[in-house]
Amino acid sequence: xxxxxxxxxxxxxxxxxxxxxxxxxxxxxxxxxxxxxxxxxxxxxxxxxxxxxxxxxxxxxxxxxxxxxxxxxxxxxxxxxxxxxxxxxxxxxxxxxxxxxxxxxxxxxxxxxxxxxxxxxxxxxxxxxxxxxxxxxxxxxxxxxxxxxxxxxxxxxxxxxxxxxxxxxxxxxxxxxxxx
Numbered sequence: 001x002x003x004x005x006x007x008x009x010x011x012x013x014x015x016x017x018x019x020x021x022x023x024x025x026x027x028x029x030x031x032x033x034x035x036x037x038x039x040x041x042x043x044x045x046x047x048x049x050x051x052x053x054x055x056x057x058x059x060x061x062x063x064x065x066x067x068x069x070x071x072x073x074x075x076x077x078x079x080x081x082x083x084x085x086x087x088x089x090x091x092x093x094x095x096x097x098x099x100x101x102x103x104x105x106x107x108x109x110x111x112x113x114x115x116x117x118x119x120x121x122x123x124x125x126x127x128x129x130x131x132x133x134x135x136x137x138x139x140x141x142x143x144x145x146x147x148x149x150x151x152x153x154x155x156x157x158x159x160x161x162x163x164x165x166x167x168x169x170x171x172x173x174x175x176x177x178x179x180x
Contacts, residue, residue, distance in 0.1 A: 085136035086111040089177075090143055093170035094131045097162070101129060117150065125149055129162070138170055 086108060094113055095103070101118030111133040117126045127149050135142035143166060147159045 086133045087136050087138050087142055087170070089138055089170040089173045090133045090166065092173060093166045094133070094143075094145075097166045097169050098129055098131070101127065127154065131166075138167075138174060140167060143167060 091108070091111075091113075098115050098118075100120050101115035103113065104116045105112075105114045107113075113131040113133075115129045115131070117128045119126045127147055129148075130146040132144040132146075133142055134144070140163070143163055145159060145163050145166065147154050147162055
């Protein structure tokens with residue numbers, strides 16, 4: 001076929017039409033709505049058209065519940081305030097029982113009290129302690145005490161006695177407060 005000046009506008013129009021058709025079909029293929037091409041798993045076996053499908057099309061669980069797993073949850077305002085609950089009776093009892101030790105640092109948000117070295121009344125050995133209260137319940141699992149002396153760690157019985165003294169004092173405070 002010879003290309004002459006008379007056929008040139010028609011050839012140009014055909015090339016433009018083919019290019020436009022290619023562009024439209026490639027953009028339509030990006031949507032992925034009408035076919036299961038490229039899908040893997042159960043989504044590939046479902047009907048493509050929700051109107052003809054026998055089962056309703058559902059969103060993924062993260063899109064329904066908003067549990068932070070969808071792309072839209074990244075744009076929502078997050079609550080950055082941490083709510084830590086500390087048993088107030090355990091807190092006050094720790095300060096009361098270990099009052100012979102100087103308080104070095106206190107963090108009510110994490111429930112940690114750090115005591116410096118102090119000598120108990122009637123004792124000759126100085127101790128330091130770190131108290132960690134991690135639960136709002138008034139029981140032994142809520143209280144963790146790390147006790148040490150200048151010479152290193154202390155006997156397990158001594159540490160248990162301090163924990164028991166704090167728990168007993170906390171129970172006495174709660175009874176005195178009248179909240180049973």
